[in-house]
Amino acid sequence: MDRDVNSPQRLSRTAPTITQVRKTTRRSRSLPTAHLVIGSVTPAVDGGRHPVKRVVGDVVRVSADIYKDGHDLVKARIAYRGPGEGEWTFAPMEYDYNADRWSGRFVVDRVGSWSYTVEAWPDGIGTWQSELRKKVEAGRDVSSELMEGAALIEHAARRIKGDGRKRLAEWGRKLRDSSLGSDDRVRIGLDGELVEIADERIDPDLVTRFDREMPLWVDRPSAAFAAWYEMFPRSQSATPGKHGTFADAQRALRRIAELGFDVVYLPPIHPVGKTMRKGRNNTLPAGPDDPGSPWAIGSDEGGHTAIDSRLGTMADFRAFVRECARLGMEVALDYALQCSPDHPWLKEHPEWFFVRPDGTIKYAENPPKQYQDIYPLDFWCEDRVSLWEACRDLFLFWIQEGVRVFRVDNPHTKPFAFWEWVLEELRRDHPDVILLSEAFTRPKRMKGLAKVGFTQSYTYFTWRNTSWELRDYLTELTATDMVDYFRPTFFTNTPDILHEYLQKGGRPAFRVRLLLAATLSPLYGIYSGFELCEDAAVHEGSEEYLHSEKYEIRVRDWNAPGNINADVGQINRIRKANPALQILDNLRFCTSENDAILFYHKHAVGNDLLIAVNLDPHSAQAGIVHVPLAELGISEDRPYHVEDLLTGARYEWRGPRNFVMLNPSTAPGHVLRVIRT
Secondary structure (H helix, E strand, C coil): CCCCCCCHHHHHHHCCCHHHHHHHHHHCCCCCCCCCEEEEEECCEHHHCECEEEECCCEEEEEEEEECCCCCCEEEEEEEECCCCCCCEEEEEEEECCCCEEEEEEECCCCEEEEEEEEEEECHHHHHHHHHHHHHHCCCCCHHHHHHHHHHHHHHHCCCCCHHHHHHHHHHHHHHCCCCCHHHHHHHHCCHHHHHHHCCCCCHHHCEECCCCEEEEEECHHHCCEEEEECCHHHCCCCCCCCCCHHHHHHHHHHHHHCCCCEEEECCCCCECCCCCCEHHHECCCCCCCCCCCCCECECCECCCCCCCCCCCHHHHHHHHHHHHHCCCEEEEEECCEECCCCHHHHHCHHHECECCCCCECCEEECCEEECCCEEECCCCCCHHHHHHHHHHHHHHHHHCCCCEEEEECHHHCCHHHHHHHHHHHHHHCCCCEEEEECCCCHHHHHHHHHHCCCEECCCHHHCCCHHHHHHHHHHHHCCHHHHCCCEEEECCECCECCHHHHHHHHHHHHHHHHHHHHHCCEEEEECCHHHCCCCECCCCCCCECCCCCCCCCCCCCCCCCCCHHHHHHHHHHHHHCHHHHCCCCEEECCECCCCEEEEEEEECCEEEEEEEECCCCCCEEEEEECCHHHHCCCCCCEEEEEECCCCCEEEEECCEEEEEECCCCCCEEEEEEECC
């Protein structure tokens, strides 16, 4: 039978006695000390599990929910510290009433590991001043409030040293001085300088700190803004079929520098294995003159710390690195953790590989593709400590040779625990190292690699070609929490990827994709041959190049008819001259009444760009685009001018709706700089 909740039987079984309450209280070792609630601190990656990413010079904007019971006023601040610092630096936070949220900011000025958190406390003097002001305005007697204020100020004075203590003590004395008129004492009590002095040293017993320190990693600026150029040194010979050298590649650097690139990325430069070497177009067996795939690393000449003798010597490589630096560029090396059957590790450490029950070693596969010339490493083998350390030492070896940028091959096929460990190991002594993750895999894996420490990331850009695809994908990359940890690098093509859009779109398609890649993301790159509009696939439906440079030497005429060298050079100059193109999270898509024309706005202080791109490489497209006048601060009834940075033409526009016509054969897009008068 149900009983009434207030029945004597129910109360006798559930209600504690006074004695029980006292015993419970005595057993409590401590009571909570937090005066306020602090939560939802941003930016944060997985609640602080992984660092937020920024670059030197960035403003870090921090916000939080902060509140307390009652009507007391609150104050808050950011506490932050940089690499090697033990003491905290503080930055004030302000309260936004409409958002009911606190925010503040600080600037990072050094590469390395930073941390930040949020502190808040009841503003006793501020609350007293607010109540005093209200009572004075209501005509109330405030003699008691003035005495309360004096006590608050005198208490604050005991925490302050020097002149501040004297001034606060004087304030307190005057508030107690009944010989002064009430109006004078009120005026003294409401002085704004009073709070500033009292805040020089906050009562630590009143401060509530957020329950964790948020990690922040700061890179050098080139981690967030750079143009990459991928080149095979062995293809830089002027003689068809002749294996190029570092000396040949060094002579090619001036052209790449004149095109405006910042990073020269080299596929593996190590000895290439002979066993199961791949021939032209990924065939078996290889011919006697086939150079093999550079990703089949290792031979009797050595492994990952050796240089293919056909390229030259270590001294030649060092000269190549120096010439890059002289021309204002950096060298990026491919870091591929795999071995050919001839790699020295196979003899020295066979336990590092996957051994089948029949004793053979498992080669790499991605059905239907087979890579018989490549053996993957078993990162969870019994001797994994030695293996992981050996892999770390490969990084350290090339860092000592002057390399600070690495493109990491297929990182999603190696343990995430390994990457988190090895990246922390590297950055302890080399915080300026930049690592690009070459992972074309599921979204969560790609994001996870960025979170554990990869500086930059390959993307799905190659497969995003329609207006709605680009809008959706770029919105995710630039307007969500991904901006705090994922730096997208837009490669137009790679040795593995020749998209159908390029295969069938002709020269205009290459110009369109160049313009999109270079203006949608601060990080972008091309693989050599793109500037010559190379578009032949090995067969219909494949993204593999015909006569792929992965398996044969390609000697090119860089000034061949139909090249887009001028486009590449011009785009890179525009990028460097316009800060709006050097920022990721400033992209805003605008309305285009023709879906074949993508229209977007990029903003930086004093630099607004309106970019229109015809996504149809086969036909001219025209339509009305909507200019975001409110964001630009332009009145709808006044004319304004825009300058096309691609052609130099100027146009007078009026109002939000304006007409554009784009012929992909002549002008695939506009990069319009808003001219303010």
